[in-house]
Amino acid sequence: MFTPLKDLPRGKNWTLDELNERKVQLLIPVIIFISTAMVVGTVGNALVLYVNIFFLKLRNSTHRHFIVFLALADITFCMIGDPFMIGVLTHPYKFTNIIACKSIRAFTYCNAMISVLVLFVIALDRYRRICRPNGNQFSVKRINVIFGIIAFISLIISIPCFMLYGKNTVQTGIANITGISCFPDDIYINTMFPFAYNMFLHSIFIILTVSMCLFYILIWRQVRKHANSTQMLNISYTIEPNTSTSTAERNVTETNIERTIPQTKYTVLDDLTTDKDLGRGINTESKENILSSQSVNAKSIHVSKTLFVVTAFFVLSFAPFLSLEVITFIDQELIESLDNTSIVFYQLLWRSFAINFVVNPFIYGVMDRRFRLQCRKLLLKSHI
Template structure:
């Protein structure tokens, strides 16, 4: 009888688990799309910016962020999908601990690099005359992000484990399932509270610093754009006036020239020829100055464009983490098992919100594609180049000349 009862409970547990897994299909589909787009996109980012990491701090920063995003999309999201499919039957201790560690590692490393980038952007845009972050210092800062991530993530290995939970059912059976969450061991309660408090405090502090720095950077960018537009308008106005003046003078010279006798006109032509053969020192100097000014302006535009990209990435990071932060606070305050207190629709929404931070890692490559024309061209060449090669392989051959 006991064996029959145990077999019945196991069968009922599997049935309830399958029902919950089917309920979570929208969340699994959402995560699958993010995983596919994120892995492909971040591989492209690593290939494009990784080759530039040796030459500029910009490439170093972006390739490091892409590395963390690739870890999240390639390892964390698949673990989350498994967690949702095994809603009541997650019993693998190693997989539970590894999945939660990778989640924390990727998120902490990414936000640390974003903070360093914000400091770099602030110094380059708001204090351009001061000493800037060198390529070597940028690489050291990115390497330090690995150590910071490990330091803040290792407690998750201790705190997360498959925990026994009571599963409600229609038969009133005492069914026990397992969920990958923080341990229920009371001896860990104080440490888990400190762990969560430190994470919340760090996230709020980092978000505040990022918002303040990029607000200052944004003000300078807006001011620069206004000044640039006004200068372009003035330059266009001056060019228009100069063109009309040259046209007027040219017409006047033709009228005067037609009224001058032929022999005097010949003398003026000889003088003009001699004038044209003189050294053009002033012209060369002016051209050099213009070239230097153009190079300086090009570098400034690159700095501003990179700042806009990183401002967008940071904004996306903050917005994607907000639902997760709010729901994590609610979960800590509530303290009950969510399936017991939430309806099916609310539980699905809750699972969506708990994984909202994956949006940041998956959508970052699309931000680069929209705001960086060179990266967009690189992706286009990769895909269209491959497709054209395949078409050429399958195309019928005609002649060597063709």
């Protein structure tokens, strides 16, 4: 929501163009922030898509599909949503393209809804794999169907934007001069429609966020339980056969392993580990199942940590925006009373969600070893 300019020199005959230019100068830090997010986010998410689709094992990995879906949502926002925000910021009192206003506002809400729903499904998928490993898991085919359903639901939820947004008269700071910007249409100013729609969206966000928190709490408890169980086992064995160890000693060791560890078989569709990765020292099917299940669990736990961090940054980046949305609808006069410095700070916080569309490639670079190594290879090739 835009606020009128403060501390304007009196006694000057201002024009709308002059007031628009003065407001743009005030908002330069916000424009720089969004422009930087647009460039960095576009490049970073393009790299995520390129590496995951062409170099990593996408076909058999559901979590790679989730990463691709999120990257698609992020890069489309960086390429469409960020330029729109820059357009609004550079035309604070002169944004008269109503069709663009309605369309891109709907796109923005649809994009954000896709992101939060995908993150919810990610949390559910992680919960099933860590806490219910013996149950039916999401397959790649089912994940693709779910993503289609998510896109359809998000589109339906964003339809009211075509009615709500339009020509909004904004105060410039000069009593006899008003501007036009892309906010709820003037015909809805004194109605409950804007507030009700935003509260509806906020409720969805809060419900999904609380659900994701519960899923990750249960995952954390299961991981702690798994770690404690592993420590209590205290097993000592060598995966690669040692030529200096007698056959009888190896048989005793393997027998102890079989008696100590419950022979549990997990069915997990992603985070696959090959027999070669596990070693060749234990040859029976039961012991391979034991080692395979532990290896898969370890990798699933690490993947869950990565996707939890992605979810946490999403929630944190949207929290200031959603909070200011509520404050704005509850007390518009408080927002309009801000001085020029506070206006800039307010506008930055109001667009804090732009961070979400930039940060994920950096999270993968820190926490995803395969992604990091592949990016390093690409960087080295580019310098050859």
